[in-house]
Amino acid sequence: MEEKAQKIIPCDKGCPVKASLGLLGGKWTLMIIFQINDNVIRYGQLKKAIPDISEKMLIQELTMLVKNKLVSRKAYPEIPPKVEYRLTDLGKKTLPVLDKLIEFGLENLV
C-alpha cells in the first residue's frame, strides 16, 4: 500500500495553462501589458518604458495583442502620427496574473 492516488491530468487541447500561455507566453507580452496597465499610452512612451525591446518586436507584439483583443489601438489622423494603446476589458483580466508575478519577483528575486 505504498501507492498514493495521484491524479495526473494530462495537458491536452483544453488545458487552461496551455491556452493562457499561448496568448501571454511571448517573451515580451506580459511586460507590455504590465506597462500599459491602466494607462492610455503612446507607442513612443512604450518604447521608452521598455528600453530593451526592439521596435520590430514592439509593433509585432502590439499588432498581435490588438488582434487577440487584449489591447485596443486608437490612431489620430495627425502629423506627426499619434497612436494610443490601452488594455481592453479582456486585457485587464490578465492583470491579476501580473500581480502574482510581481509578488513572486519582489519576494524572491529582486
Next chain:
Amino acid sequence: MEEKAQKIIPCDKGCPVKASLGLLGGKWTLMIIFQINDNVIRYGQLKKAIPDISEKMLIQELTMLVKNKLVSRKAYPEIPPKVEYRLTDLGKKTLPVLDKLIEFGLENLV
C-alpha cells in the same frame, strides 16, 4: 492642461516582471511546474502528462528548474532508474501565478 501625470516606470534591471519572466518565461516552464504541483512525480509521469514536449526539452527544463531551486530531484539507485521530482518551497511560491493563469484561461479561453 490636457496632460495627465502618467507615472511610467521604465523596466530596467530591477523590474520584478522581468526578473520573474527570466525564471518562469520559458515555453514549458510553467506547464511543468503546474504538472508537478503538490505531487511527487517521476520523469516518465511528466512525459505522459505533457505529451507535446520532447524528451530533450523536458530534461533540459528540469535541469534548469533544479539549478534554479524551483524543483528538487531525487534519484534512487535502482535498476531500472527511478527519479522523483517535486517543487521546492520556492517553486511552490509560483503556484499563485498559475492559479491566476488558470483562472484567466478558464474564464476567457477554453
Next chain:
DNA sequence: TTGGGCACATACCTTTTGGTTAGAATTATT
C-alpha cells in the same frame, strides 16, 4: 541472447524568434 523498461545524453538539423539597418509618409520648423 534477445528484448524491454527507465532516465537520460548526444549529434544533427529545422524552425522560430529576435536584432539591425534603412526607409516611408507628411507637415511644421529652421
Next chain:
DNA sequence: AATAATTCTAACCAAAAGGTATGTGCCCAA
C-alpha cells in the same frame, strides 16, 4: 531646402529554441 518628429514597414541576418533519431547503462524476464 533641409531637418525633426512619430509610427511604423521591409529586408536581411544571427541566435535561440525546438525536434528527431539514436545511443547508453543495467538488470530482469522470456
